[in-house]
Amino acid sequence: MNFETYLRNGWIKPHQTSADEITRLLAVADRDIAQAQAPSLQPEWRFDIAYNAALQLATAALAASGYQAERQNKHQRTIECMAFSLLAGRPEDVDFFNTCRQKRNTSVYELVGAISSQEAQEMAAFAKEMRQLIRRWLKQHHANLLK
Numbered sequence: 001m002n003f004e005t006y007l008r009n010g011w012i013k014p015h016q017t018s019a020d021e022i023t024r025l026l027a028v029a030d031r032d033i034a035q036a037q038a039p040s041l042q043p044e045w046r047f048d049i050a051y052n053a054a055l056q057l058a059t060a061a062l063a064a065s066g067y068q069a070e071r072q073n074k075h076q077r078t079i080e081c082m083a084f085s086l087l088a089g090r091p092e093d094v095d096f097f098n099t100c101r102q103k104r105n106t107s108v109y110e111l112v113g114a115i116s117s118q119e120a121q122e123m124a125a126f127a128k129e130m131r132q133l134i135r136r137w138l139k140q141h142h143a144n145l146l147k
Contacts, residue, residue, distance in 0.1 A: 003067060003084050011077045015068035022138070022145045025060040029053040029131060036124045046120040051104045053127040054097060055079075057134050061086040064142040075101050086130070086137050096126065 006012045032053035036046045058078045062069065065085045069077040079097050087093045100123055103115060138146055 001080075001083070003065065003081065006077065006081060007067070010070060011073070012062070012067040012069050012081065014066060015063055017063035017066070017145065019145045019147050021063060022060050022142075023147050025056045025063070026131075026134070029056040029060075029127070032056065033124070033127050033131060036120070036127065043117045043120040044115045047100075047115040047123045048104055050120065050123040050127045051100055054100075054123070054130050057127070057130045058082050058086070058097070061134060061137065064138060064145055086134055093126075100126070 003012065007014070030053075032049045035041075036050035036053065038046065041049075055075060055078065058081070059069075062078055062081050062085065065081070067081065069075075069081070076098070079094065079101055082097065083091065083094045087097075103119065
């Protein structure tokens with residue numbers, strides 16, 4: 001699969017981004033990475049906040065690549081598209097992120113206590129790593145989108 005396949009299937013659409021949009025997405029991710037560290041929050045909330053940070057980074061990578069996910073299955077498609085941009089060559093990271101998406105859905109909509117402190121820490125560490133990766137990736141591939 002690649003961007004062209006996702007575009008042809010109607011899972012993503014062309015999107016013209018800007019340095020302002022990327023800056024806003026990165027700022028939300030930075031805020032959420034910091035908030036996910038709050039020890040007073042339950043693991044589910046720390047996990048969810050860290051997941052949102054990573055999702056904003058995935059959204060920024062997709063936008064920088066010239067696309068936006070369609071509303072239906074938006075999180076899933078945004079995460080899957082990471083295999084064609086920021087996480088190219090890192091299928092285990094895409095799989096981890098997608099597993100976290102599924103855990104988040106269970107935690108938010110179905111089951112209290114579905115997330116352990118360890119899982120919250122792993123999600124926060126993943127979001128931090130993605131933040132470092134995207135900084136380098138944008139600089140290398142889309143420097144015009146950095147302020």
